[in-house]
Amino acid sequence: MQKVFGRPEALADVPTHYCPGCTHGIIHRLIAEVIDELGVRERTVGISPVGCAVLAYDYFNCDFVEASHGRAPAVATGIKRASPGSVVFTYQGDGDLASIGAGEIVHAASRGEKITVIFVNNAIYGMTGGQMAPTSLPGQKTTTSPRGRDPETAGHPVRVCELLSSLSGVGYIARVSVTSPANVAKARRALKKAFEVQLEGKGFSLVEFLSTCPTNWGMTPIEALKWVDDKMAVYYPLGDYTRVPEVG
Amino acid sequence: MAEKVLMKGNEAVAEAAIMAGCRCFFGYPITPQNEIPEYMSRRMPEVGGVFLQAESEVAGSNMVYGAACAGARVMTTSSSPGISLMQEAISYMAGAELPCVVVNIVRGGPGLGGIQGAQSDYFQATKGGGHGDYRLLVLGPSTVQELVDLTMEGFDLADLYRNPVMVLGDAILGQMMEPVEMRERPKRDLPPKTWATMGAAGRQKNIITSLYLDPAKLEKHNLHLAEKYGRMAAEQVRYSAYMTEDADVVLVAYGTTARIARAALDRARERELKVGLFRPISLWPFPYDALAAATTGAAHVLVVEMSLGQMVEDVRLSLGETKPVHFYGRTGGMTPSPREILDEIVKIVERGA
Ligand SMILES: Cc1ncc(C[n+]2csc(CCOP(=O)(O)OP(=O)(O)O)c2C)c(N)n1
Ligand code: SF4
Numbered sequence: 001m002q003k004v005f006g007r008p009e010a011l012a013d014v015p016t017h018y019c020p021g022c023t024h025g026i027i028h029r030l031i032a033e034v035i036d037e038l039g040v041r042e043r044t045v046g047i048s049p050v051g052c053a054v055l056a057y058d059y060f061n062c063d064f065v066e067a068s069h070g071r072a073p074a075v076a077t078g079i080k081r082a083s084p085g086s087v088v089f090t091y092q093g094d095g096d097l098a099s100i101g102a103g104e105i106v107h108a109a110s111r112g113e114k115i116t117v118i119f120v121n122n123a124i125y126g127m128t129g130g131q132m133a134p135t136s137l138p139g140q141k142t143t144t145s146p147r148g149r150d151p152e153t154a155g156h157p158v159r160v161c162e163l164l165s166s167l168s169g170v171g172y173i174a175r176v177s178v179t180s181p182a183n184v185a186k187a188r189r190a191l192k193k194a195f196e197v198q199l200e201g202k203g204f205s206l207v208e209f210l211s212t213c214p215t216n217w218g219m220t221p222i223e224a225l226k227w228v229d230d231k232m233a234v235y236y237p238l239g240d241y242t243r244v245p246e247v248g
Numbered sequence: 249m250a251e252k253v254l255m256k257g258n259e260a261v262a263e264a265a266i267m268a269g270c271r272c273f274f275g276y277p278i279t280p281q282n283e284i285p286e287y288m289s290r291r292m293p294e295v296g297g298v299f300l301q302a303e304s305e306v307a308g309s310n311m312v313y314g315a316a317c318a319g320a321r322v323m324t325t326s327s328s329p330g331i332s333l334m335q336e337a338i339s340y341m342a343g344a345e346l347p348c349v350v351v352n353i354v355r356g357g358p359g360l361g362g363i364q365g366a367q368s369d370y371f372q373a374t375k376g377g378g379h380g381d382y383r384l385l386v387l388g389p390s391t392v393q394e395l396v397d398l399t400m401e402g403f404d405l406a407d408l409y410r411n412p413v414m415v416l417g418d419a420i421l422g423q424m425m426e427p428v429e430m431r432e433r434p435k436r437d438l439p440p441k442t443w444a445t446m447g448a449a450g451r452q453k454n455i456i457t458s459l460y461l462d463p464a465k466l467e468k469h470n471l472h473l474a475e476k477y478g479r480m481a482a483e484q485v486r487y488s489a490y491m492t493e494d495a496d497v498v499l500v501a502y503g504t505t506a507r508i509a510r511a512a513l514d515r516a517r518e519r520e521l522k523v524g525l526f527r528p529i530s531l532w533p534f535p536y537d538a539l540a541a542a543t544t545g546a547a548h549v550l551v552v553e554m555s556l557g558q559m560v561e562d563v564r565l566s567l568g569e570t571k572p573v574h575f576y577g578r579t580g581g582m583t584p585s586p587r588e589i590l591d592e593i594v595k596i597v598e599r600g601a
Contacts, residue, residue, distance in 0.1 A: 044448075068310065
């Protein structure tokens with residue numbers, strides 16, 4: 001009998017701690033599939049963030065390092081520079097990447113560090129219990145924006161792909177979601193491209209995933225997927241944000 | 249024997265690191281240590297190493313964390329305000345047991361302070377600095393030669409104990425030129441870095457983390473670290489004692505201040521005053537027992553620092569109530585002069601026991 005579905009080798013055979021309906025799990029699986037497909041598991045070093053994915057090092061079957069909050073791109077830079085043959089990726093939430101680590105991500109991108117960043121944007125601080133994130137939408141209720149995020153006082157949500165796409169060091173940058181089989185397939189292609197850009201030495205690559213947090217959004221998993229499509233994807237349009245280098 | 253060359257302290261540190269096999273340097277400009285990154289930016293490409301000017305000390309020290317994870321010999325250098333920003337990564341490296349060398353060419357504080365030499369970061373260096381129950385090996389050189397030797401030694405010690413090592417200099421030491429011998433060191437037998445993360449080819453995956461969510465496991469990890477710090481404390485005490493045997497007054501000073509204290513000692517001896525000098529070289533572990541032994545015959549101890557009194561607390565811990573411990577300090581980049589120290593000695597002697 002032909003086996004048509006199984007666990008990727010790069011994914012460890014352990015249960016995860018993610019909440020039911022959280023899309024962190026799908027994203028983990030896609031990364032593992034791409035690592036397997038490219039045959040780089042034994043060269044890969046992952047860097048987990050501070051956030052819900054802090055224990056990602058238990059879930060992947062490759063070398064892993066845990067970074068302090070927001071510093072994963074700096075840690076990745078140190079690993080990649082010291083060991084250029086390694087395939088290095090970070091896995092970061094929106095608080096980690098777009099708030100406390102905003103400096104590190106901008107400079108890793110501008111230097112064109114040959115690393116791949118998996119950016120999981122769930123518009124909230126999941127791990128600490130649902131506080132406002134730099135990517136929380138205008139009007140979004142969180143535990144620190146109980147009346148809804150008011151851009152007048154709490155600022156505007158950060159569009160990371162748009163922000164970074166102006167930097168010349170970026171080799172590939174795209175925003176995807178995993179709300180449907182079609183979107184999952186597109187996300188997988190984007191991830192593969194991001195790792196290929198690293199392997200070809202073409203600079204910094206980043207894939208932003210619009211992801212769910214049913215627990216802190218106070219929604220069912222189905223409602224959460226719909227919120228990604230109807231609300232998040234409007235503020236954060238999906239697509240390839242890689243800028244074609246200007247000539248001259 | 250290698251010949252002597254005239255080198256500025258900062259450049260000597262950089263070359264010493266390269267000779268010790270350091271092939272990764274991350275840093276951010278700050279006076280008075282800019283010659284180090286400048287030297288590294290020229291020199292690292294020549295030896296096939298990595299030089300990277302980071303966007304901040306926060307990022308630079310986390311790059312050090314990354315390079316250490318990949319098993320590299322790695323260094324960063326800075327001065328006081330920059331070292332404050334590195335405390336996050338230093339704590340994480342201590343927690344994850346990553347070897348590296350951090351050089352602090354201390355300047356006056358607090359805040360932006362000034363750019364002249366000071367010793368006001370002693371507490372930060374030796375008592376923690378970052379969060380958590382951890383220790384750094386802290387070495388306090390007093391000459392450019394010692395700066396070179398301890399920097400080289402620092403890389404070995406970092407690898408030996410899997411722990412960050414801090415070299416605590418100051419602006420005077422970093423900026424002064426002295427003849428130094430850049431001698432190759434005998435190779436030490438060091439444990440292989442089987443824990444490093446560069447890809448899990450042909451082995452189980454490695455994980456580097458300082459996270460232990462289960463309190464029982466975290467306590468166990470802390471006890472393991474404590475056991476290691478105990479070994480460091482037993483094996484790495486360094487100091488020098490000069491003319492302490494017959495001394496009535498023993499001066500205690502480290503780094504640059506120890507040289508000034510030595511000049512004061514020479515003048516005191518010319519006046520037949522029996523003065524000795526005890527110089528801690530390892531600031532952590534502090535030479536508590538050696539200091540007590542070297543001062544048993546002395547009636548007085550005078551601690552001299554370029555701060556308002558930090559190391560003096562360790563001297564008091566060492567000597568307890570056995571004899572008066574006096575203190576003289578200048579701060580904010582001011583240096584105590586041999587004349588001022590001599591005046592203090594005379595005051596102490598005249599006042600009597
Ligand atoms: C220096 C520091 N500040 C704050 C925290 C507390 N903290 C842990 S996770 C987190 C937010 C994580 O949110 P995000 O990056 O969006 O990831 P998510 O949990 O939503 O996946 C914060 C603030 C910390 N661990 N370290
Ligand atoms: S708190 Fe939110 S982001 Fe975290 S695991 Fe649960 S659903 Fe996912």
